[in-house]
Amino acid sequence: MPKIHFTKQGGKHAVALAYSADEIEQLAAGGYFLEAFGRLDKMIDQTLYGLLHKRFSQADDLVSAIVDHEFSGWQAAQVLYRAKKLDKALFEKIRAFKNVRNTVTHDIYGYYALALKQAGEVKDADDLQKKADAKARSALQDGLAAFAELMKQLQSR
Helix, strand or coil, X not given: CCEEEEEEECCEEXXXXXXXXXXXXXXXXXXXXXXXXXXXXXXXXXXHHHHHHHHCHHHHHHHHHHHHCCCCHHHHHHHHHHCXXXXXXXXXXXXXXXXXXXXXXXXXXXXXXXXXXXXXXXCCHHHHHHHHHHHHHHHHHHHHHHHHHHXXXXXXX
């Protein structure tokens, strides 16, 4: 279960859910790929928002206003990248994770779509399950690696 923190800042109430990399791996091990991708996506987004605040601290009020106005994590990544506050390799890892996340969450076949994209390689239903699991786990590991890099940047001076 995630750690839950209740806060009140500037007259606003918030609930912060803290997930861990172990939880993402446990969800994947249990076959709960939709939940794993959703939670990891949120972890990455929150870290990107934190980096916006850190890298543009002199514009803190502006960053707060933007983030509070439905500014996506992907948009945050693009701003950080264009401002040279995020290197190309990490930016591409985030892009790749978000593309896979979109496939898993928005394609009618869910995470099976990862294996169905190479349908000629799929032999039967068991093979589909095996390949989809492998591709989903690999994408989650890549996403966790990107998250770890973002956290290092967020925690550095």
